[in-house]
Amino acid sequence: MTILLKTFIHTACCAALIASGTAQAHYLWIESGDSGARLYYGEPDALLKEKSPGKLDNIKSPKAFVQDTPSGKPGAVTISRAAEYFAIANNKGTPAILAVxxxxxxxxxxxxxxxxxxxxxxxxxxxxATDSSASPLVLDIHGSGPNKLAVVYRGQPLKDAKLEVIAPNTWMQEHKTDAQGAVHINTPWRGQYVVHVLHIDQAPGEFSGKKYDSLRNHLTYTFTKADGSDPGPAVPPKHEMD
Structure with a gap:
């Protein structure tokens, strides 16, 4: 690929991408590890991964599952706390790993x-995912083709859901789903992408004897793109951490 073409692709993509200049709430995401997978807590756009002792200890009882096929029933697997992440056993090398x-x-x-x-x-x-009924994720993402996703909540398409797509170099793009919960994202570079969705359910409820006004549901979907342009170095944005 010529330098001119690379420059054109980078310029065109950056027009659609937004550098993450403000802090977002912490959330969980999964990455591939040496043996199994790793569940991190922090802010991937800021290259922030919390540790234990520390804010990682705020995550008390995560559960992990592996899914042999996109529509298959997930099976529970062992998850254990380490100093910088939760280790998820995945000796079978299954194509999908889930955490709740x-x-x-x-x-x-x-x-x-x-x-x-x-x-x-x-x-x-x-x-x-391809079948909401088989997923333990109340808020989940379906895939229907390259860069074509759909967000579902309690098995139903989620309209106007905002997606943050964090690229391998920490550039972030924002998208919103249509009436069917569908969205088309951009993945110009090779490497790991993290898609983050925050859906606030305004229905009040109660948990462990305490009433709440809303549910703040965070979802991440991590995947790796094998082809594409070189993303360059990952440089976190300058902002205050929460």
């Missing part, structure tokens, strides 16, 4: 104008 953390307590976020909120975290690695 729904044990976090209700938090008082009234000083931020968010009332009392309950946060849930969902993470997917590898293949996107």
């Amino acid at each position: 953390e729904e044990s976090l307590e209700v938090r008082d976020l009234t000083k931020h104008g968010l009332g009392f909120a309950k946060s849930n975290y969902y993470a997917r690695y590898g293949q996107a």
Whole structure:
């Protein structure tokens, strides 16, 4: 590929990409490890991975699953805490790995104008789903082709959901789903991408005897693109961490 063509592709892509200049809430995402997979907590766009002792300890009881086929029923696997991540056993090399953390307590976020909120975290690695009924992820992503995704919540398409797509070099693009929950993203570079969705369910409820005003559901979908342009170095944006 000529330098001119590389420059054109980079310029065109950057027009659609947004450098992440403001801090986002922490969430979970999965990456491939030497043996199995690793569940991280932090901000991938800032190259921030929390540790234990530290904020990683805020994640109390995550559960992990592997899925042999996109439509198959996931099976529970062992997940264990390490100093910088949770190790997920995946000796079978299955195409999809899932994680769920729904044990976090209700938090008082009234000083931020968010009332009392309950946060849930969902993470997917590898293949996107094809059947919501087989997934333990209340908030999930379906795939229908290269760069074609759909967001579902409780098995139904999620309209106007905002996706943040974090590229291998930490550039971030934002998209919004259509009426069918579908969206088309851009993946110009080779390497790992992390898709993040935050869906706030305004239906009040109760968890462990405490009432909440809303559910803050975070979903990440991590996948690796083998082809594409060289992404260059990963440089985190300059912003304050939460």
